[in-house]
Amino acid sequence: MRKLIPLALAGGLLAAPIGWAADAPKVPSWLKADAAAKNKARAQIDDVLKQAKGGADFAKLAQQHSQDGSAAQGGDLGFFPRGQMVPPFDEAAFALKPGEVSEVVETTFGLHLITVTDRKPGTPVAFEKCVEEVRDAFAEDFRTELVGKLRKQAQVQVTVP
16 A cells, blocks of 8 residues: 655745734634734735736745745745645645646635645655554544544433532
């Protein structure tokens, strides 16, 4: 059995209120932003999208406008496998052909523009090298199914003294 992991080399551009929400450090500020801030970010990224679709250099646009850590590298996110990014970003990146620029993609982190600059075909992985991953995935599925069955069968009584 062999497993293929396709990889995409993508560039990203993020428009969102900068930073993380002060009252919830693990929650991106986008989730806490008010409508006015989101509308402002949307207007900004729509303008950048027009420039990108008009032939402007995506890397330069990312350096000028992106608000994430990849801005200094022109938005270069490197190669990543399917499933590594949040689902909307992942789906958009893997739907693009090299050289295409996505429409605006909204995730929990903000609004993104994505371009795929290259793709690598999946490389076969021998079963022996991924046996632990396969075992862990099977065990997790088994645990989830077992817990679901046990919850349905459980009879819980709460007694308040």
